[in-house]
Amino acid sequence: MPSLTEARAGASAAAPMLLGVIPFGLVAGAAPVSHGFSGWSAVGLSTLVFAGASQLAIVDVLSHGGSAVVAILAAWTINLRMVLYSASLAPYLGHESTRRRLGAAYLLVDQVYALSITRWAGDERADRRLSFYAGAGLLLWTTWVTSTIVGTLLGSALADALPLDFAVPLVFLVLLVPVLVDRPAVVAAVCGGVAAVVAAEAGAGPLSTIVGAVAGIAGGTLVDARRPQSLDQ
Amino acid sequence: MTPIWPVIVVAGAGTYAMRASFLAIAHRMATVPPGVARMLRQIPPAALAAIILPALVRPEGHLDLAQPRLLAGALAALVAWRTRNVGATLIVGMGALVLLQHL
Numbered sequence: 001m002p003s004l005t006e007a008r009a010g011a012s013a014a015a016p017m018l019l020g021v022i023p024f025g026l027v028a029g030a031a032p033v034s035h036g037f038s039g040w041s042a043v044g045l046s047t048l049v050f051a052g053a054s055q056l057a058i059v060d061v062l063s064h065g066g067s068a069v070v071a072i073l074a075a076w077t078i079n080l081r082m083v084l085y086s087a088s089l090a091p092y093l094g095h096e097s098t099r100r101r102l103g104a105a106y107l108l109v110d111q112v113y114a115l116s117i118t119r120w121a122g123d124e125r126a127d128r129r130l131s132f133y134a135g136a137g138l139l140l141w142t143t144w145v146t147s148t149i150v151g152t153l154l155g156s157a158l159a160d161a162l163p164l165d166f167a168v169p170l171v172f173l174v175l176l177v178p179v180l181v182d183r184p185a186v187v188a189a190v191c192g193g194v195a196a197v198v199a200a201e202a203g204a205g206p207l208s209t210i211v212g213a214v215a216g217i218a219g220g221t222l223v224d225a226r227r228p229q230s231l232d233q
Numbered sequence: 234m235t236p237i238w239p240v241i242v243v244a245g246a247g248t249y250a251m252r253a254s255f256l257a258i259a260h261r262m263a264t265v266p267p268g269v270a271r272m273l274r275q276i277p278p279a280a281l282a283a284i285i286l287p288a289l290v291r292p293e294g295h296l297d298l299a300q301p302r303l304l305a306g307a308l309a310a311l312v313a314w315r316t317r318n319v320g321a322t323l324i325v326g327m328g329a330l331v332l333l334q335h336l
Contacts, residue, residue: 016319032237041237048245053284058240068240075244081280082251088273090259098257105253110284114277163330166302169288170309170326176281177313184271185278192279193286200287201296209283216279221272 003128010135013119017111020171021140022147024052027165029151031056035063039152046148050141051109052168054078057206077206081213085113092120096130104130107137114175184224192216301333 025046032042037059045055054075061071085108093101116133123129180186196212204211255262265273289306290296309326316322 019320019323037237041241044238044241045245048241049248050245051248054244054248058237058244062235062237062240066235068235068243071235071240072244072247075240076247076251079248079251081283082248083254084276084280086252086255088276090255090262091265091270091273093256094259094262096259098260101256101259102253105256106249108252108256110281114281117277163327163334166288166305166327166330167323169285169306170313170323171319172281172285173306173310173313173326174317174319174322176278176285177310178317179277179281184275188275189278189282193282196283196287197290197296200291208287209280212283212286213276213280216282217272217275220275220279224271224275225268 002134003131006128006131007135010115010119010132010137011139013115013132014111014136014139016174017115017140017171018143020167021111021143023167024165024171025144025147026151026154028052028055028144029148029153030155031059031151033152033155035059037062039149042148042152043145046145049075049079050106050144051075051079051082052144074206078209080210081110082108084213084217085110088117089113092117092126092129095126100130104133104137107134107141109137109140110172111140111175112137114179118178184220184227187223188216188220190216191219301330305329305333 028046029039029042032045033039045058049055049058057074057078058071061074062068086105089108093104096104112133115136116129119132120129176189180189192212192215194212195215196208199208199211285306289303290298292300292302305326308329309322312318312325313322
């Protein structure tokens with residue numbers, strides 16, 4: 001049963017995230033335009049790809065003379081973590097219809113994932129999970145597309161004025177802190193971060209994020225499996 | 234320059250397929266074995282840290298610990314930990330970075 005209250009709760013939880021989403025969206029709009037692509041292509045990226053870091057990667061590859069294949073592979077690699085998010089959310093939404101789950105998949109981004117998984121872990125009411133998710137997701141989507149459009153109008157003047165790209169890791173920091181609740185989670189974060197840096201230094205490029213994520217999951221799972229069962233409760 | 238629209242469509246379709254992957258078959262995985270659940274729990278910290286740390290320690294594409302982003306990020310992490318507030322974290326992090334860059 002869709003719950004308007006829960007949708008509103010999702011939107012409220014996502015609202016503070018907009019402080020990071022808006023600057024990032026402005027950059028996502030300004031970057032293609034300042035590299036000679038049309039404003040429409042920026043809007044196309046924000047609606048069809050809807051994943052900021054990969055949108056910037058596509059523009060970067062193409063504007064430096066890279067081929068379409070390289071641009072596509074770069075984007076896919078950066079977005080591989082969506083498979084992990086999808087796997088992590090799926091057990092919570094098994095009761096929903098396929099149509100709704102496929103609709104929800106379109107709105108799956110880092111912030112919606114992190115907010116929902118935290119909310120659902122402490123809420124037994126399965127029927128209203130998707131409402132929270134949709135409330136957060138639709139607010140983020142609307143803001144993302146709107147700020148992209150504004151970004152295409154402002155162009156590169158904006159990108160030069162402020163280190164807006166720094167808003168991205170900062171927003172993720174706020175998402176990371178609340179999930180560091182036990183030793184396995186801390187180990188997963190440390191392994192994930194260090195492995196990503198090592199992979200990047202070794203020349204893994206956009207693949208380094210997924211290398212880090214996999215290493216972090218392995219490290220956290222190993223530590224978790226060694227804990228006494230009683231601590232799991 | 235390579236036309237961008239085919240790239241947008243193919244990159245977008247692939248990204249959607251990744252988002253839909255497990256959600257599409259969720260009705261068949263309602264009960265998750267404890268071992269898998271344990272693994273899934275590690276995804277948020279692992280994935281988020283893998284995005285954050287490289288942005289803080291290699292902003293120019295090579296490891297560099299003596300630059301303002303690491304210090305500004307550490308300060309922002311402290312604020313995120315104490316307040317859990319995105320606005321405060323962004324203001325302190327961005328403010329510290331702009332300040333440090335102009336020192």
